[in-house]
Amino acid sequence: MADISKLKKATRLGSPPPISEASQNLDAPEVAPAPPAAPLITATRIDARSSRKTNRTQQFATRVTPEWDNRIREIAQREGLLLTEVLEKALDAYEKLLAQR
Template sequence: MANFTKPQRSKLPPPPALNEATDNLRAPEHAPLGVVDGRTLRATGRTQQLSTRVTEAFHRELKVYAVQHKLKLNELLEMSFEAFKRANR
């Protein structure tokens, strides 16, 4: 039979003397700063998803126009709808 011996454990050095240890355990604990992530900074209040089917050519044209004018697709859709409402009063 094979001889399976227990693996050697790495031995840790002895703990530092009490006078050499830091006082961080006696220091007051500070609450962590509120981290603002990118999602919070980008929050726009848009919570409803809108999905529709369009032709590939229309989708490509819409995306190209949005990129050229530095708009997001939802911003372009909102602007288009506002223009449509103004034109059809």
């Protein structure tokens, strides 16, 4: 049989600190972190999802640059349109331009 009396008892963490040295973070009020610094483009994104029902059901997703996104959202806000309506008008104008050639 193995003699384990000579083995050292593992003390990994040691004794805990006294209460006076413990952090008081549980007693502190919760404070939200500060928001990150504003990006260079400061246009406010407009959420038009709840503005009105359109009966459009086909989803269309793509990746665009932040500058393009800001430009189309500014147009939509200025004209009082949904983003999809701006895109529809742009497509109509493009097709009309092609038909004139």
